[in-house]
Amino acid sequence: MGRLVHKYGGTSVGSVERIKNVANRIEKAAAEGHELVIVVSAMGKATDHLVDLAGQISAEPSKREMDMLLSTGEQVTIALLTMALMEKGIDAISLTGWQAGIQTEAHHGNAKITSIVNERIVEELSLGKIVIVAGFQGISESEITTLGRGGSDTTAVALAVAIEAECCEIYTDVTGVFTTDPRYVAKARKLDSISYDEMLEMANLGAGVLHPRSVEFAKNYSMPLLVASSMSDEAGTMIGEEETVEENLLVRGIAFENDVTKVTVEGLPNKLNTLAKLFTTLSNKKVNVDIIIQHQYTEDFMNVSFSITQSTLKDTLAALTEVQQELGFKDIHFEEELAKVSIVGSGMVSNPGVAAQMFEILAEYEIAVKMVSTSEIKVSAVVDERNMVLAVEMLHKAFQLE
Amino acid sequence: MGRLVHKYGGTSVGSVERIKNVANRIEKAAAEGHELVIVVSAMGKATDHLVDLAGQISAEPSKREMDMLLSTGEQVTIALLTMALMEKGIDAISLTGWQAGIQTEAHHGNAKITSIVNERIVEELSLGKIVIVAGFQGISESEITTLGRGGSDTTAVALAVAIEAECCEIYTDVTGVFTTDPRYVAKARKLDSISYDEMLEMANLGAGVLHPRSVEFAKNYSMPLLVASSMSDEAGTMIGEEETVEENLLVRGIAFENDVTKVTVEGLPNKLNTLAKLFTTLSNKKVNVDIIIQHQYTEDFMNVSFSITQSTLKDTLAALTEVQQELGFKDIHFEEELAKVSIVGSGMVSNPGVAAQMFEILAEYEIAVKMVSTSEIKVSAVVDERNMVLAVEMLHKAFQLE
Structure with missing residues (x-):
């Protein structure tokens, strides 16, 4: 069994109970023999709370200081999730963005990942540990940066590429990518698979499941993406190259x-x-x-x-x-x-x-x-x-x- | 005017309002022409909240992961205080423990400071910035550590020594060091000054104002300490060498x-x-x-x-x-x-x-x-x-x- 990256969003780690639920899911994947790197977002409303605190101080706070502030959100989650795994007897270690070697541009609030120095992660994996990485953040020289919207998805895909994972699995609060938004159209149907380009058009046009940046990153490196629910065991949607797509329907969504x-x-x-x-x-x-x-x-x-x-x-x-x-x-x-x-x-x-x-x-x-x-x-x-x-x-x- | 280190504890930065109050105090000190390094603790009950979250997951969480978790508390405060200063038009920059070059032993939860690589702080000071440093935390290799009880006081003293400050000023919720605990003895009197050794005995014996580690550190490097209130302008208590002590009373407290x-x-x-x-x-x-x-x-x-x-x-x-x-x-x-x-x-x-x-x-x-x-x-x-x-x-x- 090869390496996998899982990513869990803010809703999926929104409470202590949900963090324990995520630990259970990771336990199962580990039992299947995979080497795992897990990327997490800040807990539910944690980021909103921090933004609110900053808003009480300044209408337009410094972007560098916002990165300093907001990056604590993911750091809390990685520590708690690692504790939850260790509590189950699973060897795990948390890494902040800078510890995980996620190098970015010096562009506070919306930095792009420039490279990943994967030594630390690879070393921890080789020691048999599950590595829990803070999404949405990186480092530029010795400055903490954040990646902007959809940042944690991008972290997950970039890490998957950096450690040559078999697949990058994005766990979220929907069960996959749908032919259209099921909140508006009752007959919307979940797709088993979709191509990168189709997903990019869907994402750009408001399907909202994945940020376009992460899909584009995955496409550029041919990294298979899975979008699935963190709350159920239902099969999700695979995003990959054209040829892996199920059926060649004219319109997919x-x-x-x-x-x-x-x-x-x-x-x-x-x-x-x-x-x-x-x-x-x-x-x-x-x-x-x-x-x-x-x-x-x-x-x-x-x-x-x-x-x-x-x-x-x-x-x-x-x-x-x-x-x-x-x-x-x-x-x-x-x-x-x-x-x-x-x-x-x-x-x-x-x-x-x-x-x-x-x-x-x-x-x-x-x-x-x-x-x-x-x-x-x-x-x-x-x-x-x-x-x-x-x-x-x-x-x-x-x-x-x- | 030379360099000063201020340290503000959890109560002093316990709310947005109090952080703004601290910013006002810093503004005054800056106006007097001092170069300032400010050390802060986590906001009021922030650390308790994080400890509680960890406690819901594990009765005995990993010390490394506790450090990962708790160090976010101070990181939030440095960002908010820096924003509050910038909002007043004062140039400031926040630094985490590792950014500030605070090197420690590899002893999670209770690490001792081994050295301070002061380049970054000195550089920021030379650019005319007020430097806001997260107390209580440091780095060992690339691992985040915390200093244990009284850690922020120790950070402040160690930084004062590292940048050759004139004085290390500890602002807290009491107005100084008293002859005895004023909560029990109505006639307790605030001391204008006290020697390091006396303070050490007072601290060890439960006077509780300063952690003995920070006093010992100050004594070893002859760094003058001031203990005063962050809520008033009342003169505090100076802690220094024997000869600076006001009057040679037999018993001081x-x-x-x-x-x-x-x-x-x-x-x-x-x-x-x-x-x-x-x-x-x-x-x-x-x-x-x-x-x-x-x-x-x-x-x-x-x-x-x-x-x-x-x-x-x-x-x-x-x-x-x-x-x-x-x-x-x-x-x-x-x-x-x-x-x-x-x-x-x-x-x-x-x-x-x-x-x-x-x-x-x-x-x-x-x-x-x-x-x-x-x-x-x-x-x-x-x-x-x-x-x-x-x-x-x-x-x-x-x-x-x-």
Whole structure:
């Protein structure tokens, strides 16, 4: 039996009882003869509590000090989980990010892992120990850093690669990756397997199970990922290369998100660097732009539409107003209460008719399409928010995902 | 203006409000032009909370994992205090024990500081920053260690020595060192100054303000210590060399502790290694013995009495019974509900009559003395617990401490 990495998220280690439950699960995997490295997050609401303490002191605390503060959350969990294993007579040792050799950029609050010095972990494994590592954190020179959103998943995948694990198993509060969100669509079905690229599109589009960074990392190193529940023994979803995928369905899942707002800039003079200026302005205001559509309606003028999340509309309008004179556009429109619905599947690459089929289905139910964006394995349509669930249900049915 | 080390204990940083209060105090000291290194403990009940979590998992958790767990407490405080200073526009940086270069033995839970690699702290000071260091913790190779009881005081003194500070200022919830415990004796008086040796005797005897390890450390390096309140601006007590002490009173303070039990082993055969065996047995059972009195009543036999704390009586009796046959003693007696009262003062060294004076005073109030122990600057008498406060009050008065 080879090496495995398990990762348990905040909910899975949210209480002493749950930590003991995780210890039981680890015991079983160890009994099967695996060498185990376990990555854990901070306990349930621990991070929120720390963020709240900082918030009582400073509206904008130093990022370095936030890393210093937040990294204690995972450190508490690794110590407690290790104690729980030792209490069962299992030899285990906890390691902080820096002890585990997780080197990162010097970018507090959102550092990327640059390399893993795996000596310590490999040594502890060779001594027969289960190694419990604090997720979400690393070290840059001698500074404690954190990895930002989805950081613990990334830690797990990076460690799996560094110790040449057979698989990186992400245990969470859902039983796997679904064809669409089961909270909205009762007939959503759990997938046995999915490809990295499909998962990336699903993750980016709000499926929310895994952070895209960790999936991309796994893809780059061909590290098989398993997503499964820490609370049940139900089989999860395997994420791997194309060829390992169960059946070559055209569409593998429907992702969706609401709170989408469409903004249109009208009558923008068609100069070389206009688009660059427009989106740099928004980026400087930390406005995240998703879909962009450009339409040149005369030789000299164009319209540009883009989608943003509802909450950044105010900043967007302010930023645009600031540069209206400089850019010389005529008007701004916006449309709120929209949603984005996307079909995802690697089968689409060789099947150009899928987008058309999607539009037909939406038309059949009189759902107007406001914007469209496509990638090789995804087609996204922006629709009215009130039509979102209907659109997802109908697409889910029409593409035989039930 | 030179360098200063401040240390703030758990009560002083027990809430966000108190952390802000500490930041205000630091701001004042910085405004006076001092270079400052600040050592802090975990917030109020934070350590208790962590100990409780561990206790829910294991009755005897691994000491290494306890260090991993508990060291997070101080790490939270350094981050929050640094944020509070930065919020006031003061440049500051937090350092964990290992970042601050605090090297210790590889003895988890009770490590001694072996050396301090001061480069990082000195560099940050030279950049004009106030350096906030986590007390109570250090590093041995790449393992996180904690220093045990009084650890943060020791961290503060060791850092003061390492950066050649002018003074190490310990801020706590009392206003200084008193002639005796003001909770018991209303006329207790705060001392302006006291010598290291006197403080050591006071600390050992339960005055409780400073841990003896930190006082000894300060004495070895002639580092002046100030004990003062973090809640008021009242002048505290300076602890220094003999010559700095205000007035050469014979007795400088009265220390006392209750819960003392006296155990007597009767008819112990007078062999060479009998005493060694007897006390090794107790030490192996983790019984702490304080006063020891040996009385050889014939050439072949002796009686040995010693004092222990009430809570270890059961273990003591069990241990003695185990070795009764081997050691060949005749009987065991014990006497509970006793207390130890001690007079402390370096003036005693050259004044042999002080002990006699103490016994006279006790006799005057019909307080029976059960055991006596003396050092160069201390005389301790064991008396009935019910007489403890009376004895302290009368000695306090007779030796002109009011």
